[in-house]
Amino acid sequence: MSTPRIWTAALIVIGDEILSGRTHDKNIAQIAGWLQIQNIRLAEVRVVPDVEDAIVEAVNTLRARNDYLFTTGGIGPTHDDITVDAIAAALGVPVVEHPEARTILEEYYATKGGTNPARLRMARVPEGADLIPNRISGAPGIRHGNIYIMAGVPGITAGMLDALTGSLEGGLPLLTETIGSRAPESEVADILRTIEQAHEGCQIGSYPFFKEGRSGANFVIRSTDAAMLASCRDTLCDALGAAGWDWTPGGL
Template sequence: MTTTDPNPTAAVLIVGNEILSGRTKDANLPHIAEKLGEQGIRMREARVVPDVEEEVVAAVNALRSRYTYVFTTGGIGPTHDDITSECVAKAFGVALERNPEAVARLERHYGDPSKLNEARLRMANIPEGGELIDNPISAAPGFRIGNVYVMAGVPNIMQAMLDGVLPRLKGGAPIHARTVSCALAEGVLAADLGALQERYPDLEIGSYPYFRRGDFGVSLVLRGTDEAAVERATEDLVGIVQRLGGTPTVTVGSKG
């Protein structure tokens, strides 16, 4: 994929046994999806793979050929199971090099040369041709190669890296969203909701049930690049909910 797509798409590749085991709960995917959506970049896929070389390489190659942007999180630290950089190099068929600028950043961060051991220097290994992604928190950089952006797994570090990356991305038309919440059951709404989707095929209309403070309900989310169409569909949906005996609450955005 190229970065000049008029309707850019993205995928996230989460690398780490700790996510698959349940030991660590991923917090990066929703943050990345929200920030990309604000720039008109649609998140289309997310994968979680273990710290296994062939699986990481295969996933990188599959995703980078299909989507405008790929963001990986995790696996760029100093330990033996941090293999993302090596795997991305293999996916692109280039050498993994000790990057002088990355080394210099680590040297400035640690100050005392005795603290910059070989394990920490592994974080300066970057695929040939990779462009560094700043890490203002702990210095060890991520990198971009092709349309793949490799970032840390620690959420606050990943978020800082992403903040630096976002201005470089070419987005598409802004994605507008409205949420209609009510206390009706999905089964009551299903037929009318399906008919509404048929009338507005260019919009994404999703139904998300919830249980809050002892009450059941549903959040109906409408998303699309045509704000006028989103508004019209929202008005139609409000009418449907009222006709079925519900009391709709409309909010801007996709949080119900």
């Protein structure tokens, strides 16, 4: 059996406000979760400042080794919004005004004081790009080849992701099973390693927690093979029980 093709994506979060700690990023988790539903694996994330060279380096490295590249942030109307220019530079194409984006902005701002040069900056795209609908605030997202350029404000990003749902080709779904236990992970490390090795294509992640005054761990098994996943889950539950530990399907 050939190994199933895994589709991967990378994400670049663009913005000084994340690196300064002023703004707590919500897009990594949002996009990670959305990609799982599209059967695309988030392979790596970079957070970079509002600096063209930093964006260009990240774009060119990550677009080459992933099926998809997403960016968030830096597509607004002000001088610190340089994402479009940086991505155009990375691609070696000029920045042009997208006629449909201009129409969208003119309609959106018709009752809000009209367009001005700053607002029309948001109609600029790397040449050859399509638009991603923005149902919330006018200015669209941008798609260029395998690059998806999204807003930084999480609620707007959510709307753009919603518009893209189902439109990206993905691979086999990555299935997961979670088993929770009050067993300290350091008491069952051998069990986890042995069972993972015995189940090809399954990965077991161990995530300890401390809550309600007790410690424990959730063991998350991931695989694209449903039968192997079920076997791995059952073997793990049996092994935990045989060692005298509790286990709870779905996690704690």
